[in-house]
Amino acid sequence: MQHKVIDTNDVVIRFAGDSGDGMQLTGSLFADMSAIYGNELSTFPDYPAEIRAPHGTVSGVSGFQVHIGSKDVNTPGDYCDLLVAMNPAALKANAKWCKHTAMILVDVDAFGETEMKKAGFLTDNPFAELHVEDRALIAAPITSMTKESLKDSGMDLKSILKCKNMFTLGMACFIYSRPLEYIYSYIEKKFAKKHPEFIEPNRKVLNDGFNYAANIQAIPDTYTVEPAKLKKGLYRNMTGNQAIAWGLLAASEKSHLPLFCGSYPITPATAILEELAIHKSLGAKTLQAEDEIAGICTAIGASFAGNLAVTTTSGPGLSLKSEAMGLAVMAELPLVIVDVQRGGPSTGLPTKTEQTDLLQALYGRNGECPVVVMAAKSPAGCFDAAFYAAKIALEHMTPVILLSEGFIGNGSEPWLIPSMSQYPEIKPPFASGLHLGDKFKPYERDPETLVRKWAVPGMKGYEHRVGGLEKNHDGVLSNDPENHAAMVAEREEKIRRISKYIPELKVEGPASGKLLIVGWGGTFGHLLTAYHTLVQEGREVSFAHFEYIKPLPRNTEAVFAGFEKIIVCELNSGMFCAYLRGLFPDKDFRQYNKVQGQPFLVSELVEAIRKEL
Known part of the structure; x- marks a missing residue:
């Protein structure tokens, strides 16, 4: 034959x-x-x-x-x-x-x-x-x-x-x-x-x-299967976990700060720690801590000392890190927390993928404790996500939670190796210009961004106190009710103002119509493919995907205003949809959810969206 x-x-x-x-x-x-x-x-x-x-x-x-x-x-x-x-x-x-x-x-x-x-x-x-x-x-x-x-x-x-x-x-x-x-x-x-x-x-x-x-x-x-017509350049096949590690190394280069990662191994995030550990020649320091709490606390210490500080984990570890995250919020120190999500609760499905840590990332700390929350959209996209998570953390003096998922962390795709000249410099707000005799006020803020100055140990004249207790702008411990209310409001407003420094939400398709498909994080590829399938069928749909969760892109409300219905598709029971309903109660949100430890199928997304139409 x-x-x-x-x-x-x-x-x-x-x-x-x-x-x-x-x-x-x-x-x-x-x-x-x-x-x-x-x-x-x-x-x-x-x-x-x-x-x-x-x-x-x-x-x-x-x-x-x-x-x-x-x-x-x-x-x-x-x-x-x-x-x-x-x-x-x-x-x-x-x-x-x-x-x-x-x-x-x-x-x-x-x-x-x-x-x-x-x-x-x-x-x-x-x-x-x-x-x-x-x-x-x-x-x-x-x-x-x-x-x-x-x-x-x-x-x-x-x-x-x-x-x-x-x-x-x-x-x-x-x-x-x-x-x-x-x-x-x-x-x-x-x-x-x-x-x-x-x-x-x-x-x-x-x-x-x-x-x-x-x-x-x-x-x-x-x-x-013939070669694809790819953009010219040097490519490598890259997993999401590798890309996060490389993105952090790039941020270290662009900020001129040493990188420190303090982490405890946990599936499916361990590969990030392993990848960073082999790049000592690039100035990366890694510590395999004895537990999750030690991992984040060493990272906070490294941040206080002037490093680009990172800790990596998955859902159960994020729970254990919550108290220390509150310390980083109160001290207003830059910190990147990478959460490669897996099926839960508890130890759950360690090797399976979900998007079920979103509400924990948004709210899973005691007190009024705002942090930036971002989400990587693809294995190759993890590089940019990690780079800009570090940039925001360093320039706005805040912890940033970067959500990845087992699916994109372990999955791979071709990545066009960029030139570092394509990426902006990262400029941390280091304290300077103190006049002789003046006292450094650690929580005095930039009037535009509300970001405090970063003074690291060894800077003469900039001695100050940090810790988990509430303070006033001078860095003095304070139990005053009005001061606490003001500081809570300022920390929240600082995060809100970051929306001025992130990209606007992009819409695939018409800017208005009957139905907008919405997703976040690692569902991007499946939703984009489903969107293209529906367009080829002649359906009236548009598509918007979120990489910035808190704060949302500044044009989010304007985008939503153009559509009769919005269907939010995510690998959980409706967490992002509930978050959006709280922020935009007048919009008609629908949802399509899957909690099986598996990524979406394009066919099931297409069928669900057809029903909404």
Whole structure:
């Protein structure tokens, strides 16, 4: 049978297997290779929530979805064109994500009676039981072929079996006409220092997988996805967590301040701390603290000493940091708190994504305790979000909570590496110009911004007291009721005035009409794709996405005034919608919500918005 080679604009591949099957690495390599080839892409790593789920069970399945295209790609895709399932549990957990035209590639060696029972199958035909028998099924003896490929390698059986993912990757590369040179280069770099003896076996098994796919008859067609017409420049495939770390490093450069990150490791934010830790050459200092409270308190101390101070966490850690955030608000010290949100409450779903920390970020502290709240919109967008979070914190002497999400923190997309000349200088309001004999007043404010001056230890004449107790403008402890009321009002007004220094809200589509689609944070790609789908159907819709939550962009009310209805779509039970209703009670807000630990599907968004129309 002659394979047909089909040109297509985009494809979605989902790799799935046990946690030890290397599916995250396989998917990452396929994505990185496609990025170098020039495709647009978006990825979605889907980790199991259990640390050590029983081998071969559905709860232990690890997945990685990658969407590559020759045109704009804004989501990892709703459903896949190819599902790679390394065992019965992976097939059972992921068959529902297959398109009707999908190919399903399985390691038939893993589909024994014991494995089938462990995955919960009731019959000996898993494809019929899952109603996917009409798909193009490729039952390949991947384990056997890997053993055969490496029988003369000198490797032990355990090491040989770890190479199944490379054989599978070779097959996927044939199906989608991917060049193997990048993976060869990766293998050489990975093993060159410690295990050079693994280089040739991994190259061989990868190549054998490619050739096996080329020679079997079960693969009906192969596909090519041409490079996208990207803006010229140097790109790299970047996860959101990496981008946040790099954005903070850029802010350190532009502010001429050393970067300090005090954090406690927590899923899914740990990678930010890890990324910053490898950049000591750029002046970054990192401290892995013994707990969340110690993490933020060391960062506050670093801020007092004149550093760009950062602490990173997820929802449970944000709860623990709340008292110390109040200290930073009262002391009016710059601090960036990055919260990579996950499913909750409590430890909840540590590896799944949600937007359920919004109200905690806005209100989760005792007393009148205002902070700036921002939200990153995409993996690549995390760089700008982190940079401007640091800029606002430093220039306005305030804590800033930057909300990310597990989906964009772990997900990746091509990022055009910018020139630092494109980014503004960051100018912290350091105290200066004190006349001899004058006393420094730490809470005396700039009349335009209400920002106080920053005096760091060692500045002669600028000695002052900070702490959690209320003070007057001179920095003297005060229990006076009028002073407290005035200071509370000034701290709130300082945050409100930041709206003058952030971008206005942009609207995709007409500036007025029947329905405005609204989202915030990491739902951007799905909502933008849904919006374009509806426009192509001839629907009257517009779209606005929020990256600044508190304060809102200064033109928000004017934008809302142009629409009859506003539908707010978010991965929680309606937190942003409730916030907006409180601020704009006269507007007709509708909501569409999802709380499943999974990102939106474009198809479900389109259907929900159609109903509102």
